[in-house]
Amino acid sequence: MTEKVQLPGWDLEAIYPDAAAWEADFAKIRPLADRFAAYRGKLAESAAMLAEAIAALDDFERLGEKVYVYAHLRSDENTADSANRARVDRVCGLFAELSEISAWFEPEIMAIPATRMAEFLEADELRLYRRSLQELLRERPHTLSEPEEKILGMFSDVLAAPGRTFEMMNDADMDFGKLTDGAGRRVPLTHGSYRRFMEDGDREVRRRAFRRMFGAYRKQRNSFASTLDATVKRHVTSARVRHYPSALAAALFPDQVPETVYHQLIATVHEELGALHDYLELRREVLGLDRLDMYDLYNPLLPECRCDYTWREAFDTVKAALRPLGEEYGATLELAERQRWMDVPERRGKRSGAYSGGCYDTYPYLLLNFNGTLNDVFTLAHELGHSLHSYYSNRTQHYHYADYSIFVAEVASTTNEILLFEHLLAHTRQPELRAFLLCHLADEIRGTIYRQTMFAEFELAIHRLTEEHTPLTADLLDDTYFQLNARYHGPKVQADPLIACEWARIPHFYYNFYVYKYATGMSAAIRLADRILRGTATDREAYFGFLKAGGSRDVLDIMRDAGVDLSTPEPVRAALRYFRRTVEQLRRELGR
Numbered sequence: 001m002t003e004k005v006q007l008p009g010w011d012l013e014a015i016y017p018d019a020a021a022w023e024a025d026f027a028k029i030r031p032l033a034d035r036f037a038a039y040r041g042k043l044a045e046s047a048a049m050l051a052e053a054i055a056a057l058d059d060f061e062r063l064g065e066k067v068y069v070y071a072h073l074r075s076d077e078n079t080a081d082s083a084n085r086a087r088v089d090r091v092c093g094l095f096a097e098l099s100e101i102s103a104w105f106e107p108e109i110m111a112i113p114a115t116r117m118a119e120f121l122e123a124d125e126l127r128l129y130r131r132s133l134q135e136l137l138r139e140r141p142h143t144l145s146e147p148e149e150k151i152l153g154m155f156s157d158v159l160a161a162p163g164r165t166f167e168m169m170n171d172a173d174m175d176f177g178k179l180t181d182g183a184g185r186r187v188p189l190t191h192g193s194y195r196r197f198m199e200d201g202d203r204e205v206r207r208r209a210f211r212r213m214f215g216a217y218r219k220q221r222n223s224f225a226s227t228l229d230a231t232v233k234r235h236v237t238s239a240r241v242r243h244y245p246s247a248l249a250a251a252l253f254p255d256q257v258p259e260t261v262y263h264q265l266i267a268t269v270h271e272e273l274g275a276l277h278d279y280l281e282l283r284r285e286v287l288g289l290d291r292l293d294m295y296d297l298y299n300p301l302l303p304e305c306r307c308d309y310t311w312r313e314a315f316d317t318v319k320a321a322l323r324p325l326g327e328e329y330g331a332t333l334e335l336a337e338r339q340r341w342m343d344v345p346e347r348r349g350k351r352s353g354a355y356s357g358g359c360y361d362t363y364p365y366l367l368l369n370f371n372g373t374l375n376d377v378f379t380l381a382h383e384l385g386h387s388l389h390s391y392y393s394n395r396t397q398h399y400h401y402a403d404y405s406i407f408v409a410e411v412a413s414t415t416n417e418i419l420l421f422e423h424l425l426a427h428t429r430q431p432e433l434r435a436f437l438l439c440h441l442a443d444e445i446r447g448t449i450y451r452q453t454m455f456a457e458f459e460l461a462i463h464r465l466t467e468e469h470t471p472l473t474a475d476l477l478d479d480t481y482f483q484l485n486a487r488y489h490g491p492k493v494q495a496d497p498l499i500a501c502e503w504a505r506i507p508h509f510y511y512n513f514y515v516y517k518y519a520t521g522m523s524a525a526i527r528l529a530d531r532i533l534r535g536t537a538t539d540r541e542a543y544f545g546f547l548k549a550g551g552s553r554d555v556l557d558i559m560r561d562a563g564v565d566l567s568t569p570e571p572v573r574a575a576l577r578y579f580r581r582t583v584e585q586l587r588r589e590l591g592r
């Protein structure tokens, strides 16, 4: 406890020295919105006019982010403080009021006649914005007439209803009752506690939780099938209406990711399912079970190692692990500490978990709840990966291009985790710790590449069924899911038939082809960590090129220049070979 008192907090005064300074900026937001709105109807007048309008929108959004970030970080620091809460509410209220402020903007740009736009794109005044204008114009063939867009806009809230209904059922209405946990306590079974039940050492406790959870979904499966069916129909219909060849093509269009990337991911993971089956077989042996069931996949294979880190040790370990990134990166880590980007200790009222957050005009802050576990050290490395990615992109790019796409958002953070894993493994001879680390990594890759690809394949299957006008009934969804689950987990897992309705509880199936990015992101990270550890100075420079790129180029180009060509199956294949080696090493470490 004595150390907790000394754990560092973040320096939010660097954003605003006091509440009055925040108020002063808050008061500027509406005038900035008005200044931007004055350009309505004038965009086609000249290149200079269009450039001014884009800059005015940037000014409004940029200050809005800063004002919001401060309110939000202050509120997370102490969620019980009503002054903090009030600031967040006021910002959100103002943004809601101004949410329509830019609705006219993109349609007005798209309505600029093609010949005039061609001149604009050559004009010096618009040089900075050329890329973002071209991005917008790519959407022209998929944009409908003004009255059509208007009608679709009016229906958008109604069309989102099935997704909202799913959330309501899943988060509010589903009741899983109470269960006895491993310590003999009666506790409510919830989405949060389910994870702890699955980690319980007592198989019977796990089995009961599993059957209770999926039994509850099974009872509601027709309702869940209906919300999912409607959501997939929405994706498919919207793709048709907007002239895309398929729902998948429509979903990948904004990132300019070809559909082959998606199909290759699935095909490559199929090739390497054997490695997953080997890992599950090892798991079965270590757990001493005749067969594995779905509730035997998340309980720790090995006892948690009793690693206890002080904050100093944790930070220094991460710094040492990231030393292969070079002096420049190390100096930035020291800067993060000196400028106090991090709020480290756990406190009453503080938001739980960990994140990296900030904006163009603030430090890339980190909220942590540090308790000294090995897991906390991994979290620190992960969140620093996000923060330094933001730091380099913000410093290198103009505000307009500083934000990076979701497609690459987890790459830098995961690269740091892999580097930390390699560092710890290289510096420990203790067999229990080595086995623990290898197991931790294998589980991460299983959860991020194999499981998310299984989800991605399911998503593709249900969209195709809908494209062929096959209604997604509960039976069809159950069958499709059960078969995929059997294929991915292999013959050594005899799944409880209730797993068939797992599709009913996965929110990501409502996100329109989102989860494949987890698998490609981790594959990229494994490849990059390898180049950083075993490559040349040029490889490391290339990695910095990615950190500094923000959203200034297409995601596949950014990754290719950093040394990962995600348009080929090679990065995923290499990541799964790395998984296979990890499992083999784990088997040796366990003497099996």
Ligand SMILES: [Zn+2]
Residues within 6 Å of the ligand: 382, 386, 410, 413
């Ligand atoms: Zn992350």
